Amino acid sequence: MTAPASTLTVDLAARFPGIVTAETRPGCTGFIVEKDNLIEVATVIRDELGFDLLTAVTGVDYFPEEKMEVVYHAYKTTGGPGLVFKVQVPRVDPVEVPSLIDIWPGVDLQEREAWDLMGIKFTGHPDLRRILMWEGFDGHPLRKDWKEGFYEEDTKPFKSRWPDGQFYMAEEKNPFNDNLTFPTNFDPEKWIPEGDALLYGALARYTVKQEDGMSTDRIVINMGPHHPSTHGVFRAVMTLDGETIVGLKPVLGYLHRNHDKIGERNTYLQNMPFTDRLDYFNSMTNNFGYALAVEKLMGIPVAERAEYIRIIVSELSRVQNHLIFIGTLLNDLGAMYTPSLYAFEERELILDIFEEISGARMMCNYFRFGGVVRDIPDSAMKKIKDLVYDRLQAKTDELDRMLTENEILVSRMKDVPMISAEDAIRYSVTGPVLRAAGVPYDIRRADPYGIYDRFDFDVAVRHNGDLMDNYLIRIDEIRQSLRILEQAIKQIPEGPINSQKPAYQVRVPAGEAYGRIESPKGELAFYLVSNGKPNPWRYHVRPASFVNLNALEKISIGAKIADFVVILAMFDIVMGECDR
Amino acid sequence: MYGKGILKGLSVTWKRFWETYTEDISWILRGKKRYNTVEGVTHRSSKDTKGIFTVQYPDERLNLPEEARYIPFLVYNEKPDGDKEILCTSCGICAKVCPPQCIWIVRSNNPETGRPIPEPTEFYIDADICMNCGFCSEYCPFDAIKMDHDFEIASYERNVFNMEKLLKPSSYYQSIRPENFAREEAARKEKEAAKAAKEAAKAAATQ
Numbered sequence: 172m173t174a175p176a177s178t179l180t181v182d183l184a185a186r187f188p189g190i191v192t193a194e195t196r197p198g199c200t201g202f203i204v205e206k207d208n209l210i211e212v213a214t215v216i217r218d219e220l221g222f223d224l225l226t227a228v229t230g231v232d233y234f235p236e237e238k239m240e241v242v243y244h245a246y247k248t249t250g251g252p253g254l255v256f257k258v259q260v261p262r263v264d265p266v267e268v269p270s271l272i273d274i275w276p277g278v279d280l281q282e283r284e285a286w287d288l289m290g291i292k293f294t295g296h297p298d299l300r301r302i303l304m305w306e307g308f309d310g311h312p313l314r315k316d317w318k319e320g321f322y323e324e325d326t327k328p329f330k331s332r333w334p335d336g337q338f339y340m341a342e343e344k345n346p347f348n349d350n351l352t353f354p355t356n357f358d359p360e361k362w363i364p365e366g367d368a369l370l371y372g373a374l375a376r377y378t379v380k381q382e383d384g385m386s387t388d389r390i391v392i393n394m395g396p397h398h399p400s401t402h403g404v405f406r407a408v409m410t411l412d413g414e415t416i417v418g419l420k421p422v423l424g425y426l427h428r429n430h431d432k433i434g435e436r437n438t439y440l441q442n443m444p445f446t447d448r449l450d451y452f453n454s455m456t457n458n459f460g461y462a463l464a465v466e467k468l469m470g471i472p473v474a475e476r477a478e479y480i481r482i483i484v485s486e487l488s489r490v491q492n493h494l495i496f497i498g499t500l501l502n503d504l505g506a507m508y509t510p511s512l513y514a515f516e517e518r519e520l521i522l523d524i525f526e527e528i529s530g531a532r533m534m535c536n537y538f539r540f541g542g543v544v545r546d547i548p549d550s551a552m553k554k555i556k557d558l559v560y561d562r563l564q565a566k567t568d569e570l571d572r573m574l575t576e577n578e579i580l581v582s583r584m585k586d587v588p589m590i591s592a593e594d595a596i597r598y599s600v601t602g603p604v605l606r607a608a609g610v611p612y613d614i615r616r617a618d619p620y621g622i623y624d625r626f627d628f629d630v631a632v633r634h635n636g637d638l639m640d641n642y643l644i645r646i647d648e649i650r651q652s653l654r655i656l657e658q659a660i661k662q663i664p665e666g667p668i669n670s671q672k673p674a675y676q677v678r679v680p681a682g683e684a685y686g687r688i689e690s691p692k693g694e695l696a697f698y699l700v701s702n703g704k705p706n707p708w709r710y711h712v713r714p715a716s717f718v719n720l721n722a723l724e725k726i727s728i729g730a731k732i733a734d735f736v737v738i739l740a741m742f743d744i745v746m747g748e749c750d751r
Numbered sequence: 752m753y754g755k756g757i758l759k760g761l762s763v764t765w766k767r768f769w770e771t772y773t774e775d776i777s778w779i780l781r782g783k784k785r786y787n788t789v790e791g792v793t794h795r796s797s798k799d800t801k802g803i804f805t806v807q808y809p810d811e812r813l814n815l816p817e818e819a820r821y822i823p824f825l826v827y828n829e830k831p832d833g834d835k836e837i838l839c840t841s842c843g844i845c846a847k848v849c850p851p852q853c854i855w856i857v858r859s860n861n862p863e864t865g866r867p868i869p870e871p872t873e874f875y876i877d878a879d880i881c882m883n884c885g886f887c888s889e890y891c892p893f894d895a896i897k898m899d900h901d902f903e904i905a906s907y908e909r910n911v912f913n914m915e916k917l918l919k920p921s922s923y924y925q926s927i928r929p930e931n932f933a934r935e936e937a938a939r940k941e942k943e944a945a946k947a948a949k950e951a952a953k954a955a956a957t958q
Contacts, residue, residue, distance in 0.1 A: 329852050333843035334867070336855030338875040338911065441850035444884035509764060516804045523796055523816075530820040530898065536884045544889065545818070557798040573763040576756030675848040675890045 181220055181254055187212060194257070198468070198682015198701070201242075201255030206268060209258055213274050216245055216254060223596050224248050224612070225275040226694055227685070227713040228282055230289035234315035237262045239291060242698065243271070244685055244713075248596055248610055250617035255685070260291075270296040277599025277721045280421075284717075288313040288431070300370070303424035303750060312429055319432065326706040327437055370408060370420060389417065392732070396425045400503045400736045403746030407723075407739070409732065416735060419727045421720050423750055430751035434710030439465055439540070439677050442710065446697075447534040449712060450748035452495060455488040455525070456690040457748075458538035463620055464686025464697040465540050468679050474670045477542035478622045479663040483555065484525070484537065485621075485688075486652040486659070490563060491518040492691035493645040493652075496743050497570060500642060503740040504583055510574060517566050520558055527551040540677055542669030552660075559656045567649050575643070584638035587734055589741060590726050591636055598722035602693025602715050604741060607644040608636040614689035621688075625662075626655045638734075641741040648691075676705055692716055692743050712751055716744035771802030787811055817928050820885045820898035822878045825917045826924050835918065838895035841871040845887035845896050853880035854887060874917060878910035894935050900927045 183191045183202045190208045194201045204212045216222050222245035231240045239262050246253040258268050270293035271278050282293045283302040290311030293299060301308065310317050321341045323329050331337075371391065395406035404425035410418035430449065434442050446461045447454035459481055466473065473481070495518055498511030522532040528551050529537040529544070537543055547555070574580055590600065595608040605612055613630040615623040631647035633640035671677075681703040687696035693715030700709035719742050727735050778785040785791040792811055795804060806813055823845075828836040841858040857873035860866060888897045899919075904910055925932040 327852055328847040328849075332849075332852055332854060333846040333856045334841065334858035336846065336857055336873070336875065338855040338873075338877070340877075340909070340911075437850060440848065440886070444850050444882055444886070513767075516800075519804070520796065520798065520800075523813075526819055527816040528818070530816075530818040530885055531883065534883065536886075551816075554798070562798045569763055573760040577760050578753060578756050581756070673890065675844060675886070 183212070183216075183254075183256070186215070191256075194255075196682075198680060200683070201257055203257050203259055206258050206260055209269050210271070210274065212256070213243075213271050216256070217274055220254070221247050221249070222254050224601075225271070225277055225599055226253070226601070226687070226718070227696055227698060227711075228271075228278050228285060229698055229711045229713070230285045230291045230313070231700055231709045232262070232289060232313065232315050234262070239266050239289065241268050241285065241291060244696075244698075246618070248612045248617075250612075252618065253685075264290065265292050266290060267292045267294050269294050270299075272296055275599065276597050276725075277718065279721050280423075280717060281713075287311070288429075290314060298420075301424075303427040303429075305424070313431055319429070325436070326704075327441060370422065394735070396422075401739065402499065402744055403749075405739075405744065405746055405749070407727075407735070409727070409735070411732060414731050414733070416727050416730055416732055419724050419735075421723055423717070423720075423746075426746045426750035428751065431709075431711055434712075435707055437707075437710075438705045439679055439707060440675055442707070443538065444534065444536040446712075447536055448747055449714060449751065450690065450692065450695070450716070450745045451533055452492050452745060453488045453691055454533060454535040455484040455537060456688060456695065458535065459485050459621070460686050460688040460690065460695045461697050462538040462540055462686075463688060464684045464699050465677070465679065467684035467686055468682055468699055468701055469540060469677065470680075471541050472670050473621075474542040474667050476546075476664055476666040477668045477670075479659050480543050480547055480668065481538065481621055482623070482626070482659045483547075483656060483663070484528070484535075484543075486656045487521050487524065487555070489652045489691045490649050490656075491521040492743075493649050494518050494570070496645050496691075496740075497574070497642070500737070500740045501574065501580075503736050504580065506580075510570070513570065513573070517563060520554075520562070524551050524554050524558070527554070539669055539671075539673070541671035542667070546668050555656075556660055559653060559660060563649075563653055567646060567653070571646055575646070581639065583734075584642060584737065586635075587638045587730075587737070588726075589636050589638055589641055589738065590722055594722065594725060595636075598725060600693070600719050600722050602689070602691070602719065603631075603644050603648060603743070604641060604693070604719060604722075606631055607633045607640040609634040614687055614694060618687070620686075623655075626658050628654050638737055638741060679703070679705075679707075687713075690715055692745070692748070693719055695748075712748075714748040714751065716742065716746075716749040717751075720744065720749065767802060769802075774802040789814065815900050817930055819900055820888075821883055821902045822881055822899055822904065822912070823876060823885075823887050823896050823917075824899045824919045825874060825914070826895055826897055826921050827918050828921050837870050837918065838893050839871050839874065840869040840893055840895070841867070841874075842892070844890055844892065848886045848890050850884055850886065851880045851882050853877040853882075871914065874914045876912045876917060878904060878912050894939075897924055897928070 184193045190205045191202045191212060194203060224246045225243060226246055227244040229242055231242060233240060238259050241258045243256050244253050260266050260268060268291055270282055280302060282296055283299060285291045286293060286299050287301045287304050288311055390411050392409045392411055393406060394409060395401040396404040406422040408420045408422060409416050430445065433445060437445065442461060443458060446457040449457050494514040498514030501510035525535055526532045528547050529535040590608050592609045595605045595610060609632060611630045611632040616630050628651045631644050631651055633644050679701045681701050683700045685696055685698050687694055695715050696713040698711040698713065699707050702708045726738055730738060775785060783790065787810060792806055793814060794800060795806060796813060826838050830836055841856050843856055846854040846856050853876055855875040856871050859868050859872040861868050885898050
C-alpha cells in the first residue's frame with residue numbers, strides 16, 4: 172500500500188468568485204474566505220470536497236496591518252495534502268468570526284483557545300469561555316501588544332545580557348508596577364471568580380428528566396486537578412447520576428506557560444529546546460515536527476544520513492511512549508506498578524540510548540535545521556541494534572502475554588465503547604484513538620514526511636472502537652515501529668549529518684509553514700508565520716493531546732465514572748503538551 | 752478456562768522474580784560482584800539484563816555517557832606558573848544563543864587602547880533558569896564553555912554561578928569528555944600547524 176499521492180489542487184476561488192480569493196502573500200498558500208460566507212464555504216469544503224478532518228484552527232495577529240486572521244487546516248482522512256483557508260477581520264474589538272462548531276465539532280477547544288489567547292470571538296460557539304488562562308484574566312496574551320510580567324524586550328537575544336551583563340534576578344524588578352495589567356477596579360481581596368458559575372452553568376445543559384419518577388440528586392464531582400489518574404494537572408468537572416456521567420467539562424490550563432508567546436520571543440533555533448518540554452515523553456518527535464516546519468519555510472534539504480537518524484530516534488520514541496502508555500493504563504486500571512515498572516525498564520534502555528546520542532534522557536534537543544546535532548556513535552548504534560533485534564520484540568511479546576488475556580483486564584475494557592469512526596473524525600481525533608476506531612489514518616502514510624515513504628510497514632488499525640482495541644493498537648504500533656527500525660538500521664547510509672553549516676542565526680524567508688507529524692499521541696503540528704526577521708511572527712503548536720480532548724465530553728457522557736479513568740488514559744494525554 | 756489469562760500473566764512475573772535470584776547465583780558462581788560495581792551496573796543497563804533492574808542510587812550510579820550534559824562551565828588552561836588562561840573571549844555568542852537567556856557577560860575595555868579585553872570581566876550563569884540545552888557549548892567558537900557532568904547541585908539558595916564557580920581546568924574537561932577533548936585538541940593542533948606553515952611560506956616569499 173502506498174500513499175494516495177493526490178496532486179489534486181482545489182480551486183476554491185473559481186468555485187466562489189468574489190467570496191474566496193487565493194492567497195497572494197509571498198510564501199503563503201491557501202484561500203482567503205469572506206467572513207460572512209465562511210459557513211457556506213466550509214460546508215462545501217467538508218461535504219463536496221471531502222476534507223472531513225479539520226486539524227488546526229488558530230489565529231494570527233497581524234498587528235502592523237491592523238487585522239486578525241483565523242487559519243484553518245483541513246485534511247482528508249483518505250490521505251493527501253490539506254487545504255488551508257483563512258478569514259481576515261479588522262483588528263477592532265470585538266473581533267468576530269463565525270464558529271464552525273456545527274460543521275466540525277472538533278473546533279470546540281481550539282476556538283476557545285483562540286478566543287482566550289487572541290481575543291477572537293467565535294459567534295455561535297455555545298460555550299466560549301477562557302480555557303488556558305484563568306477566569307478574570309485581563310487581556311489576550313498572544314496579541315502582539317500584550318506584554319507579560321518580567322517583560323524585557325520583544326525578541327531575544329536581550330540586550331542586557333551582553334556586553335554589559337550586570338546580573339539581576341527577574342523578581343528583583345517588581346513586575347506589578349510596570350508591566351502586568353489587571354482588570355480595572357481589580358481588588359484581589361474582593362474578587363470572586365465568575366468562571367465557576369459559568370462552568371457549572373455549562374454543565375446544567377445536560378439536565379434530563381427522570382422517567383421512573385424516583386427523585387434522585389445529581390452530584391457534581393471535580394476529578395483533579397490533583398488526581399493520580401488524570402496524568403498531570405487535568406481537571407474534569409462531572410455531573411453524576413448515580414455512577415453514570417451525565418455531564419462533563421474538561422478544565423485545562425493548570426500547566427499553561429504560554430509556549431506560543433515564548434516561541435515568538437525566541438529565535439528559530441532557540442525554540443528547539445522549548446519543544447522538548449511539550450510532550451516530555453517524546454522530545455524527539457516534538458523536535459521532528461518543529462524542524463520540519465522550519466525546514467519547509469527555509470526550503471532546505473535534510474542530509475541523507477540525518478533522515479535515517481530522525482526515523483530511528485522517532486520510532487524508538489514511539490516504542491517507549493507506547494510502553495509507558497500501557498504501564499500507566501494498567502496503573503489506572505488498578506494493576507499498581509508491576510506492569511508499569513516492566514514497561515519502564517525497556518523505556519530506560521531506550522532513554523540510555525537517547526542520552527548517549529543527544530546528551531539528555533528526556534530533553535533531547537537533538538534536531539537541527541537540515542539534520543541532527545551529532546552522529547550516532549558506534550557504541551550507541553550497537554545498543555540500538557541489540558535492543559531492536561534481540562530485546563524489544565521479545566519484551567513486547569512478554570508484555571502482551573502478561574496482560575492481553577488477563578480476564579480482569581478484558582472484562583474492564585472489552586466492549587466498553589470508546590468512540591465511533593464518524594465521531595472520531597468529526598471531533599478531530601487523531602492518532603491511535605482514531606485508528607482504533609477503524610480509520611486507517613496515519614500521517615506517516617497519508618501525508619508522508621521525512622523518508623517514511625521508503626519503509627514497508629502497515630498502518631495499525633482496529634475496528635471495534637472499544638477500550639480493548641485502543642489498548643491493543645498500541646501493541647500493534649510497537650511492532651510496526653520495530654519493523655521500521657529494522658529497515659532503517661539496515662539501510663542507514665554513511666555521510667554528513669547536516670546539510671547546513673552550523674549557525675546560531677538562521678535566515679528564514681517570509682511565509683508560512685505547517686509542519687505536521689504523526690507523534691505517538693496523534694497529529695502534532697507546528698504552524699509558523701515568518702516575516703523574514705530572526706524571530707517567528709507567529710509560532711503555534713497544534714498538540715495532539717489537546718485537540719483529542721474535544722471528544723472526551725462526547726465519549727464520557729453515558730459512561731460509568733470508573734470507566735472514565737480508562738477513557739482518559741486512552742487519550743494518552745500529557746499536560747505539558749496539552750496546556751502548553 | 753476462566754483464570755487462564757491471569758495465570759499466564761503471573762508466570763511472567765514469577766519468571767522475573769526467579770531470574771533475580773538465579774542471576775545473583777550465577778554471578779556469585781562466576782566470582783563476580785553484581786552490585787556496587789561498574790561491571791554490574793553496566794550489565795544491568797544492557798540488553799542482557801534479567802531479573803532486578805534497579806540501580807541503588809547513590810550507592811551505585813549509572814555510567815554517564817560522554818555526551819551527557821548539565822549546567823555549563825568555563826574551561827581554563829593551567830599555565831606552568833599557576834595562572835589561569837581563560838579560553839573565553841567574551842564574544843557573547845553563548846549569551847545570544849541561550850534560549851532562556853540565563854548567561855550574563857560583562858566585557859571590559861582596555862583603558863589605554865579603548866579596545867575590548869578578550870576575557871570576561873564577569874560571567875554569570877543563572878543555573879535555576881538554565882535549561883541544559885547545550886547550545887552555548889555547541890556554538891562556542893573557542894571551545895571555552897562546556898557542559899558539565901555534575902548534576903547534584905540542589906541547594907537551599909538560588910544557584911547563580913559566577914566566574915569563580917564556573918571556571919574549571921581543562922584537565923577536568925578531559926576527564927569527563929575524553930573523546931571530545933582529543934578531537935578538539937587534534938583540530939587545534941592542525942589549525943596551528945596550518946597557520947605555522949602559512950607563516951613560513953609567507954616568510955619564505957618575502958625573503
